[in-house]
Amino acid sequence: MKDEGVIKYSQVWKRNVLPSLKEADALLAIRDALFRRHWIGTDADGVGFGNVSVRLPDNAFLITASQTGHIPHLSTVQLSMVTAVDINENTLWCTGLMPASSEAMSHAAIYAVKPDVHCVIHVHDAELWNSLIHVAPTTDAGIPYGTPDMAYALQELILDMEDNELIVMGGHPDGIISAGSNTDDAWQTLQNWSAAGKDRL
Template identity: 30%
Template sequence: MTEQEGVIKFQLDFRQQAALKAADVTAINSWRTIMLQLGMLGQTPLRYDNYGFGNISQRYGQSNQFIISGSQTGGITQMRAADYALVTQCQPEQNRIVAVGETKPSSEAMTHGQLYLLSADINFVIHAHCPQIWQQAAMLGLAQTDADVPYGTVAMTEEVARLFGASDVLQQGVFTMAGHEDGVVAFGISAEAAASRLVGVYAAALGRSATPD
């Protein structure tokens, strides 16, 4: 049975108020549009029981705060600042997210936050849904989280930390979530770096799919 998308599993301390301006989300919005066009995130009756899927974030300033797409905003074609949340604290050890905005942060905010905590060189994170990459993760040489670990949980943050210690995922910049259908995470020092890594792996997956056995 496929796990339902978009369920917030962490303790959320959320203050609903305007927090971001249009200028704050210009870059992230542009890259989100590209991911939407690639089918890496969005919402469609043909996938995941019509729940929104995929999310995107960027570090905010010089701290571990970050801007992230709001929960269940996958069906919005043109996002506004109000459709993003600002996460001001991520505390995996307490299963707690503190955020402010006009919409609640994505259910994957805990995983994004863990990545920003793990490396100061990570400034942009894309959680995509790509069956071509996910199904060929092993053949593509990608790090994978354990299949028994569900998304959006403390266990997932611990699993991501384990990958950072046990593999070269920081250098590779892409890993898949074996227990989260089609879940692929790409990250980098910039939006361009994260997206380039994701698209490069996607191209490799499509090339493998097109190669006869």
């Protein structure tokens, strides 16, 4: 059964208007760029894919909300603030007018072990995924997205990386994660690997 876009973790969502956050501007700008690049969007069944987040103070982060892939231009209404995560218990706490993305646990896992990472991007690109799987660092094909196992697998891989922080999600067809010190850095890593992937075709 297809489970794309399904939130697999327990989510404690407090429906609230988000406070004004300076980090939102950069997040919204890169999200819309990812949409234009077709790295965020909807599949043939109308299910949204792809998401992006930025780190906030106090171990929080701001992420695009669940099922917003069909919207060309997001506003802060379509963002969610993750305030706490318990990977072992597969539970996430968030606030905003919409719930956090189904991939928020993966973002949280990376932020938890890489204090220098301030942006995480998750895109879908079938061509790039097929060209980079097992070329770039790749999670095991038996690990599904949105689970504690995926969170721990991402942590293990990214802790071994110093540069070009891109991970192919082996058990999540078309899924790719890029991480960087800011939105520009994460975007450039994705662009660089995209160019390298095309050279392999």
